[in-house]
Structures are given as C-alpha cells and as structure tokens.
Amino acid sequence: MSETAQLKIGDKTFELPVIEGTEGEKAIDISKLRDQSGYVTLDIGYKNTGATKSAITFLDGEKGILKYRGYSIEQLAENASFIEVAYLLIYGELPKEQELADFQYQISRHTLVHEDMKKFFDGFPSKSHPMGQLSSLIGALAAFNPESLKPGLSAGEVNLEIMKLLAKMSTVVSWIYKKSLGHPVVYPQNKYDYVTNFLYMTFAERTEDYKVDRVVVDVMNKLLILHADHEQNCSTSTVRIVGSSDANLYASISAGISALWGPLHGGANQAVIEMLEKIKNDGGDTDKWIAKAKDKNDPFRLMGFGHRVYKNFDPRAKIIKKACDDILEKLGINDEVLEIAKKLEEVALKDPYFVERKLYPNVDFYSGIIYRALGFPTEMFTVLFALGRLPGWIAQWKEMKANKEPIGRPRQIYTGDTDREYKDIKER
Ligand code: CMC
DSSP: OOOEEEEEETTEEEEEEEEEOTTSOEEEOOTTHHHHHSOOOOOGGGTTOOOOOOSSEEEETTTTEEEETTEEHHHHHHHOOHHHHHHHHHHSSOOOHHHHHHHHHHHHTTOOOOGGGGHHHHHSOTTOOHHHHHHHHHHHHHHHOGGGGSSSOOHHHHHHHHHHHHHHHHHHHHHHHHHHHTOOOOOOOTTSOHHHHHHHHHHOOTTSOOOOOHHHHHHHHHHHHHTSOOSSOHHHHHHHHHHTTTOOHHHHHHHHHHHHHSTTTTTHHHHHHHHHHHHHHTTOOHHHHHHHHHOTTSOOOOTTBOOSSOSSOOHHHHHHHHHHHHHHHHTTOOOHHHHHHHHHHHHHHHSHHHHHTTOOBOTHHHHHHHHHHHTOOGGGHHHHHHHHHHHHHHHHHHHHHHTTOOOOOOOOOOOSOOOOOOOOGGGO
16 A cells, blocks of 8 residues: 555544655655645745656755766766757657767757847846846747747647757857957857857857867866756746746746846856955955854855755765866966865865755855856856756756646745725825
C-alpha cells in the first residue's frame, strides 16, 4: 500500500497521499486538503513547498549535488558545449552528432533580429541598465512574431519559437553591449557555433579583423552551462507561473528576466564585484566587512554568499573558482579583487556566524571575476546569467505546457481590516 501522512485538526484526521521523486525525496500532497478540511497551508517564500513535479534538474542542497536530466554538473561542465546542454535540457536527451548539427543549423536560421528592433535602443536612456533593456527587448519579440500569439500552437510551431528565441537572445545580448559602448552592432556569422557567434558579435569591431580565442570560448561555454538551469528558483518559477496563464513564450521569458535581475537572485553577480571593488577601495580590510555582514543593524550582506537550497556547498561555485584561477592565469591577468574574494571566503568559512547558518560561496561569488577578465562590464553580468539560464527557462516552460499544469494561483491568509463603513472624504 502506498504511504500516506495523517494530519489531525481538532478531532478530525485527514489522510494525505505521500509522493516520492526518483531521487527519493518525499512530499505530502495537500492539493485536496482545503476541499476536505477547509484549511490551506501557509509557507511564505515557498521554503517548504513543491510547486510542481519536474524531470529536468535535480539538486540536493545538503550533499551539494546538481544534475541536469541525470547528468552531473561536473561531467557536463567538463565535457559538453553549452548548446549540447541546451538540447539536453529542452529535449531530455544528449543529442547524437546529427541531432546536434541539425539543432545548431536550425538556430542559425534565426539569428537575425528585425531591423526595427534597433529603434528601441534610440529610446533607452544612454545609462539604462542592460537588464531593463533585455527584458523589454525579449518581451518585444512577441510583437515581432505575432504568429507566436495564436492559441493552440502545434508542437512544431512551439519548437520554431524556441529556435527563434535561442537564436535571437544571443544577438540581442551582444547588441545591448555594443549599444552601451555607442558602437555599431555586429551581425551574426552563422558559420560559427552558438557561443563563438555570441563572442564574435560582442567583441568583434567593424574596424579590425577579429579572431575568437578558444580559451575564451571554452570558459564561456562552461559558465553558461553552470547557469543553464537550477530547478524552481525565483525566475524559473516566474516563467512557469506566467506561462501557466497561457502567456506566450517571449512574455514568459521576459518576466523571468525581470525576476532574475534582483540582487538576491541573478543580480548578485554584479553586486559581488561592486562589493569587492568597494572593499578594495576601502583599504581591503576583509575583517571589517565580515563584521558588517554579521551586524544585524547593518543592511550589508556578503553578496555571493548563502543559498536557499545549498547548505553545504554550491557545486557550481567549486567549478567556477577553479575556472577563475585557470582563465586568469591563461590570460595573464592579475586581478586584485580575486585576492580579496579568496580572503573573504577563507575568513567567512571559519567564522561561526557563517558556519552556523551554513553560508557558503554561491555561483555568483567568482563568476563576475571571470566575466570581467573576458572584458564584460559589470552591468552586463546578469545579462550573461540570463543568456545561460535561457535553455532552462525554455525547458521548464515546455514541461509545464506538456504536463498541462493549471494556472498558478496561490492562496493567502487575509490579515487586513474586516468590515468598515465607507465615509465621505470630508469626514475622514
Ligand atoms: N550575508 C550575511 N548574512 C546572511 C547572508 C549573507 N550573504 N545570507 C544569509 N544570511 C543570514 C541571514 O541574515 C539569516 O540570519 P538570521 O538567521 O540570524 O536571521 C540567515 O543567514 C538565513 O538567511 P535567509 O535570508 O533567511 O536565507 P534565504 O534562504 O531566505 O536567502 C539568499 C538566501 C541567497 C537570498 C541569501 O543567502 C542572500 O541574500 N545572499 C546574498 C545574495 C546572493 O548571493 N544571492 C545569490 C544566490 S545564488 C544565485 C541565484 O539564486 O541566482
């Protein structure tokens, strides 16, 4: 007989089904609880609530395990290309040679964006944040692809929109960078693979010959793979919940980009470098800043530290730290903030405040130092996170549709005033 949980409220007992995932985690299914008992459950911030069943990404925060479709992040980061991982996340299997070639070819057919999209850049103030630009430009793609708004798209039609979005995202991201410099945009070269093409559009100049450096391509592939999915985090849950209203793919991803922007989520990579710079300019006294992070009367937090799920270590941070050392050495860069970051980590990992709260460096702690070494300005860091996360968002959106999930609509416990009499404005 399958396992159940019993919930006793007053003199009544309710039987609740227990469901088990393939990696052994268990959940109490409360979906019928309100119908049976009149009670809802309350879990602010969803700290203990599963919002869906998903076969895409598994993570074990206690053991520091992260797997995409059953493959460990360590193996994927070491051996795969970003586009291979995108295929894996979206279609569930690692592609065979021909499948990968077809996938790349299909994407390459859609790398151009409508020329009128460039007019948006005339409207953005020169100092506007790249994430604000990205979210609006990706939302605008729906307006440039009205066929994507048709209700009841076939699987083939949905797939076409997925190809378009994957292709155009990298062009849009590189154009945001070019426009921030006031430079002319560089058009895609479809002879290149996805990541090479992105770097080419970003760093090539019309005035010079440009050769994409393999070392840079490799580290960029690794970074994008490490960011490609992370189960039901804030932005991914946003993508699923927006998509559950039957909103189109572009609108759903644009909403996810906005969610990612926050400094407690993807915006942390920018915040980390800004913090490290501040510490450097303040004389590099890491003890002082650790003390500030611990002080409950000081709003300062050690950015790039802590995670809702990882309570042991973040496996992505381990890989990134090593990649950071490697790339700085290969490019012959000596970045003072890397030393500050290592010192902060060393001090924090021994400090009881951080140890007791299980706060470890997360994916964002070292990634910014790599982006900076590659030549990206700080404000572009979260945009790069979004580029990496795109296949995960798409896979999750597609899964939510395939599972025919109902519209996302949480309950609440109302704590406001009860009945009040309307008073005329002069009498208030
Ligand atoms: N510095 C100082 N104290 C911290 C930090 C930090 N970075 N993170 C958590 N704490 C403390 C927090 O004050 C609380 O202390 P107490 O129990 O005394 O009140 C305790 O640790 C638990 O923190 P929490 O905020 O309740 O934990 P959470 O699971 O709600 O938040 C987090 C997780 C990632 C938002 C948080 O750790 C944080 O703000 N970190 C800094 C921002 C950051 O690096 N974000 C990137 C996350 S990884 C990438 C991504 O998600 O995109």
